Amino acid sequence: MKKILLVFGTRPEAVKMCPLALELKKHASFCVRVLSTGQHREMLSSVMELFGVAPDYSLEIMAKGQTLFEITEKVLRGTRGVLEKESFDLVMVHGDTTTAFAAALAAFYARVPVCHVEAGLRTHDIYAPYPEEFNRVAVDALSHICFAPTERAAEALMAEGKREDLVFITGNTVIDAFRYTVREDFAHEVLDFARGKKLVLITAHRRENLPVLGRMLRGISRALAEFPDVCAVYPVHPNPAVRAAAEAAFGGNGQVKLTEPLEVFAFHNLLSRAYLVLTDSGGVQEEAPHFGVPVLVMRNTTERQEGAQAGTARLIGNTAQSVYTGICEVLGNREVYMKMAHAVNPYGDGHASERIADILERAIEV
Ligand code: UD1
Numbered sequence: 001m002k003k004i005l006l007v008f009g010t011r012p013e014a015v016k017m018c019p020l021a022l023e024l025k026k027h028a029s030f031c032v033r034v035l036s037t038g039q040h041r042e043m044l045s046s047v048m049e050l051f052g053v054a055p056d057y058s059l060e061i062m063a064k065g066q067t068l069f070e071i072t073e074k075v076l077r078g079t080r081g082v083l084e085k086e087s088f089d090l091v092m093v094h095g096d097t098t099t100a101f102a103a104a105l106a107a108f109y110a111r112v113p114v115c116h117v118e119a120g121l122r123t124h125d126i127y128a129p130y131p132e133e134f135n136r137v138a139v140d141a142l143s144h145i146c147f148a149p150t151e152r153a154a155e156a157l158m159a160e161g162k163r164e165d166l167v168f169i170t171g172n173t174v175i176d177a178f179r180y181t182v183r184e185d186f187a188h189e190v191l192d193f194a195r196g197k198k199l200v201l202i203t204a205h206r207r208e209n210l211p212v213l214g215r216m217l218r219g220i221s222r223a224l225a226e227f228p229d230v231c232a233v234y235p236v237h238p239n240p241a242v243r244a245a246a247e248a249a250f251g252g253n254g255q256v257k258l259t260e261p262l263e264v265f266a267f268h269n270l271l272s273r274a275y276l277v278l279t280d281s282g283g284v285q286e287e288a289p290h291f292g293v294p295v296l297v298m299r300n301t302t303e304r305q306e307g308a309q310a311g312t313a314r315l316i317g318n319t320a321q322s323v324y325t326g327i328c329e330v331l332g333n334r335e336v337y338m339k340m341a342h343a344v345n346p347y348g349d350g351h352a353s354e355r356i357a358d359i360l361e362r363a364i365e366v
């Protein structure tokens with residue numbers, strides 16, 4: 001029997017690792033344990049509850065306004081503690097958070113092979129996104145097995161010298177998550193708010209965007225004002241810096257509803273019914289195309305180029321003017337909009353977790 005430790009600690013990791021944890025647990029040949037670092041608190045626990053995944057170990061490290069130094073130190077020490085308590089054949093981490101980096105480093109120091117889910121994403125700019133580009137490069141360097149969501153990601157790994165027989169293209173497990181979340185019979189106060197209007201869903205939280213977030217949001221506000229048939233909902237990340245910028249840009253604006261972070265169940269269902277998405281998130285860029293919802297990415301670069309290549313996403317930068325122009329070009333031109341809405345989702349078919357489990361089952365020597 002293979003003993004596998006899955007480590008995660010933020011909302012997006014949980015959305016993408018819970019379907020995998022549930023799939024691995026179906027296999028009698030795996031003994032699966034989950035370590036939650038608790039880099040996030042409420043945003044993490046609500047996802048885990050939805051999927052019914054309970055952690056075997058919890059570090060609960062989150063502190064208000066935490067720094068990268070603090071997260072790294074606490075996750076490194078905490079993961080070491082778990083690896084000293086129980087022996088594992090494999091540690092699986094996901095993506096590019098500081099949880100993923102520090103847990104992979106702990107496993108490497110403890111000489112436990114690391115397996116990286118959502119490997120190979122690259123912008124090739126170490127500061128964009130910051131610190132995520134470094135985190136994923138470092139995790140891939142430490143990893144024995146890499147599960148790449150797309151061909152492009154696999155090629156990036158091979159170009160860096162990863163062994164071809166240990167890189168697997170699986171699709172992204174985020175698409176698997178919809179099986180647990182998306183429902184026909186969904187009702188929500190945001191749908192009442194948006195009745196008779198086109199719904200724009202906004203998310204924005206990236207660390208490197210924080211200094212320009214106010215400008216970005218003002219660009220959105222100006223653009224939306226030109227389209228009275230549109231309304232927007234912005235579930236605001238609990239980071240105090242994000243909250244302040246959101247309140248300053250949209251407080252008192254009846255066209256934009258600010259909410260607490262939405263439960264992933266609500267977010268996925270609203271996303272599936274949205275007209276347009278404005279985001280600087282990574283995961284949301286992968287999710288929206290599944291529902292044929294065009295995505296405008298408020299960043300200067302993205303590791304998820306597949307969306308732009310497929311035509312479902314556009315990079316619109318993060319200045320007030322570029323955001324304003326980017327939104328107006330899509331909301332103001334039906335032909336452009338329809339082309340984006342009909343592009344094909346390049347991020348997977350909803351069976352990535354099964355592929356990963358099957359590959360691990362085939363007893364790769366680790
Ligand atoms: C982290 C990830 C980022 C990912 C994002 C998803 C790193 C370096 N960054 O960034 O890649 O896109 O998660 O959201 O790992 N907070 C709460 N409650 C929560 C979660 C956060 O209050 O449940 C507040 C806290 O004040 C916390 C702050 O948000 O200090 C920032 O959280 P942190 O995990 O440090 O960074 P994120 O911006 O969430």
Ligand code: UDP
Nearest residue numbers: 012015235261262263264267281282283284
């Ligand atoms: N999400 C959510 N509620 C929200 C906003 C986002 O459940 O209010 C989900 C979203 O569906 C996606 C994930 O959170 O699965 C993306 O997380 P985030 O944007 O915080 O991180 P990133 O993907 O940028 O690392």
